[in-house]
Amino acid sequence: MSRKDRDDAIIRDILVRVGESENVNQRTLAKELGIALGMTNSYVKRCVRKGLIKISEIPPNRYAYYLTPQGFTEKTRLTAEYLSDSLTFFRRARVQYNEIFMQCTAAGWRHLALAGDGELAEIAILSAREHDVVLQGVVAPGRAGETCLGLSVVKALSALDRPDAAILTALNEPQAIYDGLIGELQPLRVLVPSILGVTRSLEALPSSNR
Incomplete structure (x- = not known):
């Protein structure tokens, strides 16, 4: 798997999980994705910079993650691409x-x-x-x-x-x-x-x- 394919797979999985529930956190994401917490943090920040995810602070000292409209579009694109690649494989x-x-x-x-x-x-x-x-x-x-x-x-x-x-x-x-x-x-x-x-x-x- 190329670096780009791996990046796309991780971002897709993050978008899917955030889309399923607002109550996710980075520790949960790291466990579900099977990657280190620091790496999860890096990918979440990348999603935020790209405008795919919005983070809102909720008390006490917690954060809620939301997909933006752009995030929904990207999740759909990456999922379709994954399914197409899987069928080819x-x-x-x-x-x-x-x-x-x-x-x-x-x-x-x-x-x-x-x-x-x-x-x-x-x-x-x-x-x-x-x-x-x-x-x-x-x-x-x-x-x-x-x-x-x-x-x-x-x-x-x-x-x-x-x-x-x-x-x-x-x-x-x-x-x-x-x-x-x-x-x-x-x-x-x-x-x-x-x-x-x-x-x-x-x-x-x-x-x-x-």
């Missing part, structure tokens, strides 16, 4: 997972594992139904014992029946999960869609790309 994901399943079929890897739960795992599961592959389960330690579109979620790859390959489907910390997988499987058998931006092991790359 997930369309690309569907195409790339289809390509990965075709690669697995060509290599004779039929029994597969997914690494990472959430929206990407669901897209991969739906894509897999169009191919002659068997998904053994989803590896997601925080959700072990649950299911994802009917697939069992397990704590570790070792809980599955020796899958032929693993496919990365984690949006959060994909590099760390990939690095863990190549310690359990041959790097060539850990497949990653390019949309995740993971740096792959040299052993997983075609010789022409090394």
Whole structure:
């Protein structure tokens, strides 16, 4: 994610939350956005300078945050842009997972594992139904014992029946999960869609790309 994309995402989230309630404060915003209080203060000041938010003091020593008309317009624009980008991202994901399943079929890897739960795992599961592959389960330690579109979620790859390959489907910390997988499987058998931006092991790359 570029610096501009990150800035837009934080400003969008601030505008959305202020639009939902006047009773927000910077500490609450920082917690909900998952960023430091000082950074939250900086972004709120930026919104004020841009005329997106108005701050009014209310007793005792408290502040109410309001969206200005310009703030409503900007919130709508950023939200629409986010949704458009998200749709583009997930369309690309569907195409790339289809390509990965075709690669697995060509290599004779039929029994597969997914690494990472959430929206990407669901897209991969739906894509897999169009191919002659068997998904053994989803590896997601925080959700072990649950299911994802009917697939069992397990704590570790070792809980599955020796899958032929693993496919990365984690949006959060994909590099760390990939690095863990190549310690359990041959790097060539850990497949990653390019949309995740993971740096792959040299052993997983075609010789022409090394």
